[in-house]
Amino acid sequence: MQGAIQFELNGEPVVVEGLSPTTTLLNYLRDTRRLVGTKEGCAEGDCGACTVVVVERGGPQGPGFRAVNSCLLLLPLCHGKQVFTVEALRDSDYHPVQHALVAALGSQCGYCTPGVIMSMFEACYRTDLDAGWKLDDQMCGNLCRCTGYRPIRDATTQIAGTRPPGRFLKVLSSTGPTPQALDYRHQQQRFSVPTSFTELFDVLRECPDARLVCGATDLGLDVTKKHVTFASLVSLHGLPELAKLEVRDNHLLIGATVNLADLEDVCTTTCPPLARMLRFFGARQIKNRATIGGNLCNASPIGDLAPVLLALGARVVARSHRGERVIPIAEFFVGYRQTALEPGEILARVDCPLPPKNARVGAYKVSRRRELDISAVAAGMYVELDDAGLVSCARIGFGGMAATPARAANVEAALIGQPWTAETCTRASQAVTTDFQPIDDHRSSAWFRRKVAQNLVAGFYADTLDSPQPNLPDRPVSTLLHAGGQP
Ligand SMILES: Cc1cc2nc3c(=O)[nH]c(=O)nc-3n(C[C@H](O)[C@H](O)[C@H](O)COP(=O)(O)OP(=O)(O)OC[C@H]3O[C@@H](n4cnc5c(N)ncnc54)[C@H](O)[C@@H]3O)c2cc1C
Ligand code: FES
Ligand code: FES
Numbered sequence: 001m002q003g004a005i006q007f008e009l010n011g012e013p014v015v016v017e018g019l020s021p022t023t024t025l026l027n028y029l030r031d032t033r034r035l036v037g038t039k040e041g042c043a044e045g046d047c048g049a050c051t052v053v054v055v056e057r058g059g060p061q062g063p064g065f066r067a068v069n070s071c072l073l074l075l076p077l078c079h080g081k082q083v084f085t086v087e088a089l090r091d092s093d094y095h096p097v098q099h100a101l102v103a104a105l106g107s108q109c110g111y112c113t114p115g116v117i118m119s120m121f122e123a124c125y126r127t128d129l130d131a132g133w134k135l136d137d138q139m140c141g142n143l144c145r146c147t148g149y150r151p152i153r154d155a156t157t158q159i160a161g162t163r164p165p166g167r168f169l170k171v172l173s174s175t176g177p178t179p180q181a182l183d184y185r186h187q188q189q190r191f192s193v194p195t196s197f198t199e200l201f202d203v204l205r206e207c208p209d210a211r212l213v214c215g216a217t218d219l220g221l222d223v224t225k226k227h228v229t230f231a232s233l234v235s236l237h238g239l240p241e242l243a244k245l246e247v248r249d250n251h252l253l254i255g256a257t258v259n260l261a262d263l264e265d266v267c268t269t270t271c272p273p274l275a276r277m278l279r280f281f282g283a284r285q286i287k288n289r290a291t292i293g294g295n296l297c298n299a300s301p302i303g304d305l306a307p308v309l310l311a312l313g314a315r316v317v318a319r320s321h322r323g324e325r326v327i328p329i330a331e332f333f334v335g336y337r338q339t340a341l342e343p344g345e346i347l348a349r350v351d352c353p354l355p356p357k358n359a360r361v362g363a364y365k366v367s368r369r370r371e372l373d374i375s376a377v378a379a380g381m382y383v384e385l386d387d388a389g390l391v392s393c394a395r396i397g398f399g400g401m402a403a404t405p406a407r408a409a410n411v412e413a414a415l416i417g418q419p420w421t422a423e424t425c426t427r428a429s430q431a432v433t434t435d436f437q438p439i440d441d442h443r444s445s446a447w448f449r450r451k452v453a454q455n456l457v458a459g460f461y462a463d464t465l466d467s468p469q470p471n472l473p474d475r476p477v478s479t480l481l482h483a484g485g486q487p
Pocket of ligand 3: 108
């Protein structure tokens with residue numbers, strides 16, 4: 001096991017010792033390395049000013065550069081990785097993405113520009129940016145106060161998928177560093193990156209209060225906003241078994257550390273309802289880091305994946321030194337921000353049955369803003385009909401309606417055995433009031449939450465009329481440019 005954090009920064013090996021393991025990559029770059037091209041805006045993953053790229057080799061599209069928010073990335077999470085900042089792009093000449101942004105007049109004050117460039121850099125080497133919404137999705141995590149987004153989008157359109165030959169393409173075709181276990185200690189803090197389950201469960205036995213971490217898109221906020229200094233953190237990113245994503249026997253088996261960008265990619269064809277929810281989940285930089293394990297284990301009542309997984313009847317596989325046990329997702333959330341995981345147990349994978357073609361399935365997220373916002377209400381709905389057209393199975397999951405994500409038992413009971421009609425759904429929607437007593441908070445009132453939940457149940461019928469598992473339209477209407485504007 002190594003005692004120092006080791007990774008590659010802009011093509012050079014780096015060894016880090018003597019820094020707190022909760023130092024963020026952004027602070028390390030700016031304060032220790034004086035690489036001040038990378039900027040800080042919000043320090044909470046919302047603005048994209050701090051964007052850098054990390055090489056990921058295991059995604060469904062093969063090796064690629066992934067734009068990530070360095071403000072949330074704890075330094076030990078870079079262990080064994082290759083990181084590039086804006087400073088690396090210029091060689092004897094500027095990189096084509098920099099030329100493209102200049103030519104499109106895509107920068108004014110320039111504060112957002114390094115982050116914009118790094119998101120464009122990911123776009124430049126992606127091979128799957130074949131639709132307008134994907135370009136929007138690629139860039140929507142980069143805020144710009146002064147230039148306006150059209151020139152930035154024009155420049156991204158120019159360079160997306162061009163993959164210019166040269167040293168960066170060589171990085172993607174090389175094998176990259178071999179992951180090594182890490183046991184990093186600094187003063188009273190410890191950060192471990194085990195590479196086998198034996199090492200993992202040994203560390204958890206030694207430090208029963210250790211906090212697990214994956215993408216750190218939640219936990220990073222405790223560091224940057226609440227200034228928590230964790231005594232012991234254990235990252236799961238060194239365990240290859242947890243990063244597997246496969247379809248087997250009509251089930252999607254999702255390893256705990258699979259990131260949500262990869263999950264969305266695979267679900268677009270295999271599980272449209274999950275892909276539909278992931279479309280409006282955070283920005284590309286967040287989805288490149290956030291994991292399904294972290295999303296379920298933070299047990300947030302407004303986590304977006306739980307309602308869809310409740311509707312799909314998913315199961316969570318927990319693992320400890322004793323072995324594995326399976327928990328139906330409906331039994332996983334046991335209280336406000338509490339899960340059924342026992343001490344020493346981790347969430348290892350999610351086993352999600354793929355819905356049969358004729359099952360009606362919907363996924364909905366209602367928030368104040370369509371993109372990059374937190375849900376007021378999220379829902380997943382699943383209905384099967386028998387040969388007579390009567391509802392034989394109904395699973396309706398909600399987030400934002402109670403202290404935990406939960407199924408609407410009374411709505412489900414009101415659907416079962418009934419003919420699948422608009423009237424049935426409208427009648428069943430009334431049962432939302434007996435299933436949930438939502439709260440008023442700054443995101444929405446209890447009245448609004450109830451009303452929205454009822455409308456979603458009633459609207460589910462119409463939404464699944466033409467296609468039982470509707471995908472999102474490529475461009476939701478509010479972003480269409482009318483009267484001769486470009487699509
Ligand atoms: C800007 C921004 C936008 C966001 N947008 C959304 C959104 O649209 N919808 C949404 O639902 N969430 C959103 N989030 C929240 C967050 O990104 C997700 O919940 C994400 O999936 C968390 O995954 P992670 O790997 O980063 O978790 P981490 O931060 O690494 O961990 C979160 C928690 O889970 C625990 N944990 C992690 N993995 C495991 C495991 N395998 N076993 C046991 N415990 C584990 C950790 O100990 C920690 O307590 C957003 C966050 C940010 C910063
Ligand atoms: S500083 Fe705003 S996303 Fe990191
Ligand atoms: S150019 Fe000023 S914030 Fe984007």
